[in-house]
Every structure is written in structure tokens, then in C-alpha cells.
Amino acid sequence: xxxxxxxxxxxxxxxxxxxxxxxxxxxxxxxxxxxxxxxxxxxxxxxxxxxxxxxxxxxxxxxxxxxxxxxxxxxxxxxxxxxxxxxxxxxxxxxxxxxxxxxxxxxxxxxxx
Amino acid sequence: xxxxxxxxxxxxxxxxxxxxxxxxxxxxxxxxxxxxxxxxxxxxxxxxxxxxxxxxxxxxxxxxxxxxxxxxxxxxxxxxxxxxxxxxxxxxxxxxxxxxxxxxxxxxxx
Numbered sequence: 001x002x003x004x005x006x007x008x009x010x011x012x013x014x015x016x017x018x019x020x021x022x023x024x025x026x027x028x029x030x031x032x033x034x035x036x037x038x039x040x041x042x043x044x045x046x047x048x049x050x051x052x053x054x055x056x057x058x059x060x061x062x063x064x065x066x067x068x069x070x071x072x073x074x075x076x077x078x079x080x081x082x083x084x085x086x087x088x089x090x091x092x093x094x095x096x097x098x099x100x101x102x103x104x105x106x107x108x109x110x111x112x113x
Numbered sequence: 114x115x116x117x118x119x120x121x122x123x124x125x126x127x128x129x130x131x132x133x134x135x136x137x138x139x140x141x142x143x144x145x146x147x148x149x150x151x152x153x154x155x156x157x158x159x160x161x162x163x164x165x166x167x168x169x170x171x172x173x174x175x176x177x178x179x180x181x182x183x184x185x186x187x188x189x190x191x192x193x194x195x196x197x198x199x200x201x202x203x204x205x206x207x208x209x210x211x212x213x214x215x216x217x218x219x220x221x222x223x
Contacts, residue, residue: 004156042117042202042213043157090156099144099206104156 002026004105006091012111013081021076021108023091031094032074033058033102034066036087043090049074050097081112116140117214119203125220130193134217136186136203143207148177148188151200151216160188160201193221 004025013019025032030051035043045058049068063085065077074093078085089108094100120135138146145164149157161170161177163186169178174191190197198221203214 040215042215043211044213045211092156097209099209101147101159101162102211104158106156107154 004091004093004103006089006105006108008108009106010109012113013078014113015082017081018077018079019081019110020078021089021091021110022073023075023105024073025091025093025103026072027093027095027103028071029093029095029103030071031096031100032068033092033094034064034074034076035090035092036060037090037107038087046076046089078110081110083112086110086112116212117203117205119201119214119217121217122215123218123220125222126193128193128195128221128223132190132193132219134188134190134201134203134219136188136214138184138186138203138205138212140205140207140212141184143205145206146177146179146186147204147206148175148186149202149204151202153199157202190219195221195223197221 007022033048034046037043044060047066049055052071055066067075091105092102094102116139118137126132147162148160151157160175163170163179176189179186200216200218202216205212
């Protein structure tokens with residue numbers, strides 16, 4: 001039982017490049033989330049998916065898109081990376097709604113030059 | 114002003130000592146209050162979850178308390194170990210949203 005997995009672990013991009021962060025969970029959870037964590041700030045929600053086939057914006061969605069590919073997988077795409085998107089990105093999942101316990105992945109450390 | 118404020122920002126203690134981390138929140142009402150532990154380079158891991166009607170919740174050497182009147186929560190760590198070195202994050206759940214504190218960085222020295 002791997003829990004929540006994320007790939008890649010590290011990534012360096014140049015301004016304007018695109019990339020997709022992958023996330024998968026094997027706990028049969030309905031809800032999945034993408035957060036970013038910046039120094040001196042709490043985690044901030046980018047997008048979430050309450051169930052397969054649905055996605056909603058969180059607190060900081062600008063510059064990102066998401067895809068809930070199936071119940072297991074939830075990807076985050078940066079279409080044109082900017083230095084302000086340098087951050088650590090965490091994927092999380094929970095059984096149902098956001099008030100349930102969330103399980104986090106190990107994170108992706110992204111640097112945009 | 115953040116709705117969830119944690120103090121201190123950082124703390125250094127000696128192995129075997131106890132410590133208490135504080136969380137003050139302005140979010141009200143709320144569904145639950147959580148404490149997470151985040152090791153360096155890892156994702157947060159849940160330690161405790163308390164509803165607004167609970168006063169205390171323990172998980173091994175970790176004990177969380179909640180005072181809804183003063184809107185304060187604390188996380189008490191007993192007999193600290195080197196492996197307790199981590200960031201501890203207080204999170205309040207309200208209206209379908211999670212509001213994260215900035216965390217307290219704890220360093221346990223031998």
C-alpha cells in the first residue's frame with residue numbers, strides 16, 4: 001500500500017516551459033487535492049477534485065490546470081511556467097470531503113528559472 | 114492577519130525534554146482542528162484531529178488540547194526524541210476549506 005505517490009520528486013524549468021506533475025493514490029479515496037507550500041506561508045490549495053470527473057478551483061488556481069484522469073490519478077499542469085511558481089507541490093487525498101483526514105504525498109520541488 | 118497563527122516560529126530543545134507548541138485561531142465556527150507533523154523533504158502526516166467539542170486528543174507522546182473559548186490549541190510533546198525534529202502545522206477546517214498555519218519548526222538536539 002503505497003498511499004499517495006508523486007512524480008517527479010525534483011524539476012527545474014525555464015520560464016515559459018510547460019510540465020505536468022503526476023499524482024496517484026491507492027486508498028480508493030474519492031477526493032484529491034493539489035497544494036503549494038512556500039517558505040513562511042501555510043499550504044495553499046490550488047485545485048481539488050471532490051470525485052472522479054469533477055474539479056474545482058482552490059485559493060491560488062491561476063497559472064495551473066488539472067485533470068482527474070480516473071479515481072486514482074490527479075495531475076497538475078503548468079502551461080507556461082513562471083518564477084513565481086517556484087515552490088514545493090503536494091498532492092493529497094481523502095475519503096470524501098475536505099473535512100476528512102487528508103493523506104499527503106512526498107512532494108515535488110519545482111524551480112522555475 | 115492570518116486566521117491561524119502558530120508560535121513560536123522555531124524552537125530548539127534537548128532530547129528528553131517536553132515542549133508545547135501553540136496555535137491561535139480566529140476561524141469560528143469550525144468543523145475540526147488538526148495537527149500535522151512534516152519531516153524535512155516529506156509531506157505532512159496527521160497527528161491528531163479534534164472536533165470543536167473535544168478538549169484533548171492523544172497520539173502516543175503527542176497530546177493536543179483545544180480551548181474553544183479562547184480559540185487556542187496546543188500540542189504537547191513528552192520526552193522528546195531526535196525523530197521529533199520536524200515542522201508542526203496547525204490546520205482548521207471550516208466551510209469545506211482547510212486553513213493552514215505557517216508551522217513551528219522544532220529541532221531536538223542530543
